[in-house]
Amino acid sequence: MKYVDALTDISxxxxxxxxxxxAYDNEDxxxxxxxxxxxxxxxxxxxxxxxxxxxxxxxxxxxxxxxxLAALSQVSKYLLALLLFGQVTNxxxxxxxxxxxxxxxRAVGHLGENAGRVVAGVMAGDASVFAETGTIVAAxxxxxxxxxTTSQEVGIDAVGALVPFFLKLTIISVISxxxxxxxxxxxxxxxMLRLGVPRxxxxxxxxxxxxxxxxxxxxxALINSFRLRSKVPEKQGxxxxxxxxxxxxxxVKAFYPLxxxxxxxxxxxxxxxxxxxxxxxxxxxxSQTLRTEGMMVRTRDVTFVFGSLLFVAAVWVFT
Amino acid sequence: MSSNNIVVENLTFQYPxxxxxxxRDASVTIEPGEFTAVVGGNGSGKTTLCKTFNGxxxxxxxxxxxxxxxxxxxxxxxxxxxxxxxxxxxxxxxxENQLVQETVRDDVEFAPLNYGLDDYAERATRALETLxxxxxxxxxxxxxxxxxxxxxxxxxxxxxxxxFIFVDEPAAQLDPRNARETYEQLRRLNEKQDKTVIVIEHHxxxxxxxxxxxxxxxxxxxxxxxxVEVGLNRLDDLLAHxxxxxxxxxxxxxxxxxxxxxxxxxxxxxxxxxxxxxxPAATRGSRAAVDGGAVATGTDAAELTERERDGDxxxxxxxxxxxxxxxxxxxxxVLDGLDLELxxxxxxxxxxxxxxxxxxxLRLITGLASPDRGTVTVLGRDTSExxxxxxxxxxxxxxxxPEEMFVEDTVRKDVAYYLENRDAPNVDERVDEIxxxxxxxxxxDRDGRLMSLGQQRRxxxxxxxxxDPTVVLLDEPTGSLDLQSRRExxxxxxxxxxxxxxxxxxxxxxxxxxxxxxxxxxxxxxxVLADAPPEAVxxxxxxxxxxxxxxxxxxELSRRLGLKSPALSTESMCETLARSFEDDALADxxxxxxxxxxxxxxxxx
Numbered sequence: 037m038k039y040v041d042a043l044t045d046i047s048x049x050x051x052x053x054x055x056x057x058x059a060y061d062n063e064d065x066x067x068x069x070x071x072x073x074x075x076x077x078x079x080x081x082x083x084x085x086x087x088x089x090x091x092x093x094x095x096x097x098x099x100x101x102x103x104x105l106a107a108l109s110q111v112s113k114y115l116l117a118l119l120l121f122g123q124v125t126n127x128x129x130x131x132x133x134x135x136x137x138x139x140x141x142r143a144v145g146h147l148g149e150n151a152g153r154v155v156a157g158v159m160a161g162d163a164s165v166f167a168e169t170g171t172i173v174a175a176x177x178x179x180x181x182x183x184x185t186t187s188q189e190v191g192i193d194a195v196g197a198l199v200p201f202f203l204k205l206t207i208i209s210v211i212s213x214x215x216x217x218x219x220x221x222x223x224x225x226x227x228m229l230r231l232g233v234p235r236x237x238x239x240x241x242x243x244x245x246x247x248x249x250x251x252x253x254x255x256x257a258l259i260n261s262f263r264l265r266s267k268v269p270e271k272q273g274x275x276x277x278x279x280x281x282x283x284x285x286x287x288v289k290a291f292y293p294l295x296x297x298x299x300x301x302x303x304x305x306x307x308x309x310x311x312x313x314x315x316x317x318x319x320x321x322x323s324q325t326l327r328t329e330g331m332m333v334r335t336r337d338v339t340f341v342f343g344s345l346l347f348v349a350a351v352w353v354f355t
Numbered sequence: 356m357s358s359n360n361i362v363v364e365n366l367t368f369q370y371p372x373x374x375x376x377x378x379r380d381a382s383v384t385i386e387p388g389e390f391t392a393v394v395g396g397n398g399s400g401k402t403t404l405c406k407t408f409n410g411x412x413x414x415x416x417x418x419x420x421x422x423x424x425x426x427x428x429x430x431x432x433x434x435x436x437x438x439x440x441x442x443x444x445x446x447x448x449x450x451e452n453q454l455v456q457e458t459v460r461d462d463v464e465f466a467p468l469n470y471g472l473d474d475y476a477e478r479a480t481r482a483l484e485t486l487x488x489x490x491x492x493x494x495x496x497x498x499x500x501x502x503x504x505x506x507x508x509x510x511x512x513x514x515x516x517x518x519f520i521f522v523d524e525p526a527a528q529l530d531p532r533n534a535r536e537t538y539e540q541l542r543r544l545n546e547k548q549d550k551t552v553i554v555i556e557h558h559x560x561x562x563x564x565x566x567x568x569x570x571x572x573x574x575x576x577x578x579x580x581x582x583v584e585v586g587l588n589r590l591d592d593l594l595a596h597x598x599x600x601x602x603x604x605x606x607x608x609x610x611x612x613x614x615x616x617x618x619x620x621x622x623x624x625x626x627x628x629x630x631x632x633x634x635p636a637a638t639r640g641s642r643a644a645v646d647g648g649a650v651a652t653g654t655d656a657a658e659l660t661e662r663e664r665d666g667d668x669x670x671x672x673x674x675x676x677x678x679x680x681x682x683x684x685x686x687x688x689v690l691d692g693l694d695l696e697l698x699x700x701x702x703x704x705x706x707x708x709x710x711x712x713x714x715x716x717l718r719l720i721t722g723l724a725s726p727d728r729g730t731v732t733v734l735g736r737d738t739s740e741x742x743x744x745x746x747x748x749x750x751x752x753x754x755x756x757p758e759e760m761f762v763e764d765t766v767r768k769d770v771a772y773y774l775e776n777r778d779a780p781n782v783d784e785r786v787d788e789i790x791x792x793x794x795x796x797x798x799x800d801r802d803g804r805l806m807s808l809g810q811q812r813r814x815x816x817x818x819x820x821x822x823d824p825t826v827v828l829l830d831e832p833t834g835s836l837d838l839q840s841r842r843e844x845x846x847x848x849x850x851x852x853x854x855x856x857x858x859x860x861x862x863x864x865x866x867x868x869x870x871x872x873x874x875x876x877x878x879x880x881x882x883v884l885a886d887a888p889p890e891a892v893x894x895x896x897x898x899x900x901x902x903x904x905x906x907x908x909x910x911e912l913s914r915r916l917g918l919k920s921p922a923l924s925t926e927s928m929c930e931t932l933a934r935s936f937e938d939d940a941l942a943d944x945x946x947x948x949x950x951x952x953x954x955x956x957x958x959x960x
Contacts, residue, residue: 049679049680050680053680053681053682056682057682060457060495060682061682221457222456222457222458222461239455242455242456242457242461243455243456245457246454246455246456246457246495246496246497249495249497250451250497254759257754257756257759258759258762260723260743261754261759261760261762262762263723263743263744263747264721264723264743264744264747264751264752265747265762265772265773265776265818265822266744266773266776267744267776267777267778268742268744268745289762290762292762293761293762293804296804297758297804300804300805301449301451301452302452304447304449304452304453305452305453305455307411307415307447308445308447308452308453308455309455310411310415310436310437310440311409311411311436311437311440311444311445312440312455312465312466312469312511313437313440313466313469313470314469315437316435316437316469316470317468317469317470317471320469320470320471321471322471323468323469323470323471325471326468326471326472326473326475327468
């Protein structure tokens with residue numbers, strides 16, 4: 037069962053480290069070197085820009101650019117792969133689904149048209165009619181398959197119409213992945229604080245980042261606890277689906293104890309926050325000023341925003 | 356300045372919704388510059404008492420509050436938690452949850468920033484430098500070891516430059532070495548920076564080594580406050596509150612008065628004092644007889660090899676290599692070319708420095724991890740070819756943190772979980788039997804996660820034993836226990852032996868190792884450095900240094916007294932010293948009939 041271990045043990049460790057790197061190791065990330073407010077505004081801007089394009093080519097170029105940005109921001113390859121897998125299967129789904137439905141409708145339609153003759157034949161109990169019924173069914177299947185193959189083109193056309201839409205969604209997803217994995221939470225909350233987001237929320241973001249790895253570890257430990265005390269299904273079924281279904285059940289069950297443990301931690305945290313003067317700081321001007329000082333919009337921030345806008349303009353003009 | 360102290364006067368406090376007062380007419384004064392230990396049994400109210408110092412009581416927990424607490428001249432009722440926290444810094448027992456920012460520097464700066472202090476950066480730098488953490492300032496909190504996290508929590512407190520530093524049970528959540536490191540730092544703060552340090556502590560050996568005053572909290576009141584040497588000599592009081600005196604004090608108590616006491620007439624409380632007090636007895640006795648009582652070494656070792664020759668190994672590891680990827684240091688190889696066989700009847704203690712692969716080894720046996728190289732065979736099954744669920748038929752792994760073992764909402768359901776999943780017959784009866792066996796009946800319907808650590812540990816052992824295992828693997832069973840609970844764990848291990856064939860315990864706790872194991876594996880550099888009975892390991896100072904662990908007081912004392920082989924328990928040390936004293940008395944009387952090392956009964960059992 038080596039391949040199961042490869043799935044559940046080694047790759048879990050690898051994926052964990054890769055995700056940690058995405059979320060936490062952002063010293064060299066390009067986007068992290070800019071002023072956080074600029075990056076936040078830039079993100080909002082680029083959430084809108086893809087919707088101004090309607091053709092596949094410029095969108096594809098923008099997507100390529102987004103991927104370059106993601107690479108510079110050290111986004112986890114697993115996350116990107118997951119995202120791409122989602123989008124590609126979505127598109128593929130249409131290629132399969134459209135002809136399938138088309139073919140079925142056609143075949144059922146043919147059967148329906150000839151239903152009277154079939155029923156009459158069966159009632160008469162005539163052997164020759166049985167043969168005819170067979171011909172009708174065969175014809176129905178034939179027409180269905182024919183429609184399916186021809187409407188594959190229809191399907192592809194339908195997909196073609198959807199491609200720009202998927203491209204837009206993918207661009208936005210990749211950009212937000214890049215931004216949020218590249219910016220360190222300190223910078224992010226600093227920027228948001230200056231832009232007027234309440235302190236409670238920015239603290240929650242920073243706290244979330246702090247606790248996340250802990251929760252991942254704890255979740256993994258809980259699943260392992262469950263595994264050591266559960267029984268695997270004796271019959272594993274086709275493609276071992278029963279086994280994977282069992283693992284899936286465990287991974288859902290492990291959430292309850294996890295949430296309970298989080299609540300328990302929070303009790304101490306709240307007390308500790310009080311001794312660290314958190315509630316006192318909420319209305320404190322001086323504390324707010326100290327927290328957001330040292331931010332500066334420099335030439336390179338401006339260059340980045342205008343450079344990227346210029347790039348978009350170029351795509352607009354030349355395609 | 357006389358007002359620069361903490362004064363508690365006739366304090367009575369009851370939590371909202373509580374049935375009775377937790378503190379009853381408690382009075383105590385903490386003078387500036389003290390290093391004070393607060394001791395008391397579970398539920399005696401010591402944590403509640405200490406939470407009145409920084410105003411968490413009555414401002415955060417609003418209960419019925421009678422009496423007065425004055426901190427540096429301020430009545431705590433007239434101030435608030437944030438204000439008082441500038442004077443009284445608090446490190447929680449659950450310090451991990453006290454760290455709320457993601458990097459070390461951010462967390463240390465957090466409080467000064469909240470108070471709007473302009474020099475927050477310098478304060479953080481100073482605090483980090485004081486504790487020698489400056490090289491870690493950009494690290495993420497979750498990357499740090501438990502010991503480092505504790506120091507960061509302490510640095511966060513120091514950044515506010517409080518006059519009083521309060522630490523709740525530093526030794527409870529840390530391994531002994533890190534706890535000692537924390538205490539060294541606290542001593543430095545106490546001596547160099549004139550901070551007043553208050554700790555809640557169960558481990559009397561730390562109290563003896565570091566503190567100068569001790570307060571006994573009993574039944575909601577303060578029973579007494581005494582200098583440590585006096586306090587630790589009140590053995591009856593301590594034992595009545597589940598506090599175990601230092602090993603050397605217990606030894607002294609077991610000896611005739613003229614042998615056991617210091618010239619001043621009291622029992623020694625540190626190894627230094629004990630070495631002075633017992634030296635005459637040890638040197639007066641004839642050398643041959645002065646032996647730590649570990650003569651059984653030879654037989655034990657012979658027994659071991661014989662067993663190895665006979666039976667089939669329960670667990671076999673061949674040329675095992677294992678490691679894991681890390682964020683900063685690439686691939687970390689923990690085990691490298693490890694060969695090992697474990698047999699029926701083995702009581703194995705895995706010792707070694709942090710990161711030497713103790714936990715990894717246990718996880719490899721459970722099958723939760725597969726070796727990158729080599730093979731691990733458990734009861735004839737190759738773990739790489741077997742699912743952990745199947746290996747769990749015969750093997751049980753008891754997690755370092757018992758909380759991770761509780762998946763249901765009552766202890767009873769948790770113990771039954773394995774049996775019900777495997778459609779075992781008579782589940783209820785077997786669960787009842789386990790609950791009775793481990794004295795868990797009164798806790799059966801409680802949620803495991805809400806019990807005390809000692810109770811949790813006991814319940815987690817119950818969960819393990821319910822599986823009727825052949826091999827039991829325990830990760831740090833005394834990692835965070837007070838001594839009372841440690842005694843319970845040792846007792847349970849002995850009980851478990853009648854049911855299981857092989858027990859493997861990964862531990863930092865050499866007292867447990869000395870008292871329980873019959874085979875010690877010293878881990879280091881990716882392999883087994885030594886595989887020997889405990890007596891052999893404890894008489895090899897180089898080996899002990901490799902484990903990075905501190906030897907139990909009896910072993911250290913044996914060395915200081917020049918005993919040929921170390922004593923492993925207080926009883927055998929008492930016996931040895933008493934015997935040598937008697938021998939000497941006999942020798943004085945002209946009868947010198949002593950067979951060398953003769954009747955020692957082997958204090959290892």
